[in-house]
Amino acid sequence: MDHISSHLACDLPLNGVSEDMDLLHIDVEAEVVDTKPGRDEALCSKNVLRKQRHWEKQIAAKKSRRKEEKQRRKQNREEESASTAEIPHFTKRVMKAITRERLIGAQATGLKLCVDLSMTDSMSDKEISRLAGQLRRLYGSNRKASRPFHLFLTDLKEGSRLYKECLRMNDGFLNYMMDVTDGSFLSLFSTETIVYLTPDAESALETVEADRVYVLGGLVDESIQKKLSLSRARELSVCTARLPIDEYMVKKNNPKNFYSKILAINQVFDILLKFCNTGSWTEALQMWFPQGKGYVVAQEAS
Numbered sequence: 101m102d103h104i105s106s107h108l109a110c111d112l113p114l115n116g117v118s119e120d121m122d123l124l125h126i127d128v129e130a131e132v133v134d135t136k137p138g139r140d141e142a143l144c145s146k147n148v149l150r151k152q153r154h155w156e157k158q159i160a161a162k163k164s165r166r167k168e169e170k171q172r173r174k175q176n177r178e179e180e181s182a183s184t185a186e187i188p189h190f191t192k193r194v195m196k197a198i199t200r201e202r203l204i205g206a207q208a209t210g211l212k213l214c215v216d217l218s219m220t221d222s223m224s225d226k227e228i229s230r231l232a233g234q235l236r237r238l239y240g241s242n243r244k245a246s247r248p249f250h251l252f253l254t255d256l257k258e259g260s261r262l263y264k265e266c267l268r269m270n271d272g273f274l275n276y277m278m279d280v281t282d283g284s285f286l287s288l289f290s291t292e293t294i295v296y297l298t299p300d301a302e303s304a305l306e307t308v309e310a311d312r313v314y315v316l317g318g319l320v321d322e323s324i325q326k327k328l329s330l331s332r333a334r335e336l337s338v339c340t341a342r343l344p345i346d347e348y349m350v351k352k353n354n355p356k357n358f359y360s361k362i363l364a365i366n367q368v369f370d371i372l373l374k375f376c377n378t379g380s381w382t383e384a385l386q387m388w389f390p391q392g393k394g395y396v397v398a399q400e401a402s
């Protein structure tokens with residue numbers, strides 16, 4: 101059924117340590133070794149201890165990176181709202197009314213962004229949970245934007261794992277001001293208007309246009325499913341584009357030699373929002389490209 105309903109956001113904390121353990125794919129139980137007497141036992145427990153210390157270090161490092169990224173996002177948001185001179189002294193009630201008006205306006209004339217949720221079947225419960233969190237952050241960013249997008253969630257089936265997780269994790273999900281349908285985005289938009297954003301596209305996104313619909317793949321890359329969104333876009337014969345990372349960013353020295361251009365949907369959306377506000381990819385990437393991905397904005401571009 102193609103019901104399109106209008107759906108308010110609130111951030112909930114993520115689980116801490118157990119989530120980190122999962123992230124590192126640590127099977128704590130697997131480390132419980134059969135007890136053998138004497139030297140073997142001592143060797144085993146030494147190894148277990150060493151591994152445990154190694155995990156603990158990794159978990160601590162990961163936590164600290166997350167904390168830094170969270171602080172950076174918070175600081176960015178504070179700087180952004182400080183720069184919107186109209187807001188400072190409005191009461192919460194007035195701000196809520198302004199936000200609502202803006203979102204209503206966006207539903208009439210805003211730039212369009214859709215999250216394609218058709219690929220969730222192959223995702224684990226943890227990935228589904230992450231995706232629900234990313235949808236909440238994406239919506240939260242849209243609410244705070246001075247010129248929000250008209251948002252669409254497509255292929256979201258009532259009663260599905262993602263739907264239930266959105267209800268569980270995202271306060272007021274049913275009142276989010278966005279269009280939600282259990283049908284495909286192809287039933288809403290004509291093929292020629294669609295630009296499927298995928299990190300594996302050949303062409304870089306140059307600009308964001310009012311007569312186009314930008315589609316994000318509702319995927320969380322924990323068990324990395326390479327090129328899934330590119331394949332889907334190709335199957336549907338729709339245009340694809342990637343963020344212009346190669347054009348505006350360079351690799352930075354990083355001891356782990358870790359480089360990734362694959363972002364979470366809310367991170368891509370923050371970059372798009374900033375680009376639409378400033379017309380500058382440099383500014384958008386500088387502000388919202390996550391620091392832990394190994395890239396920085398090129399000097400000459402900034």
Ligand SMILES: C[S@@+](CC[C@H](N)C(=O)[O-])C[C@H]1O[C@@H](n2cnc3c(N)ncnc32)[C@H](O)[C@@H]1O
Binds near residue numbers: 317325328362
């Ligand atoms: C975590 S990524 C999924 C990556 C996944 N391996 C895939 O098949 O695309 C979730 C979505 O965010 C968007 N995305 C992430 N990084 C992007 C980039 N560098 N350029 C364009 N879109 C990106 C894409 O829409 C992608 O489907």
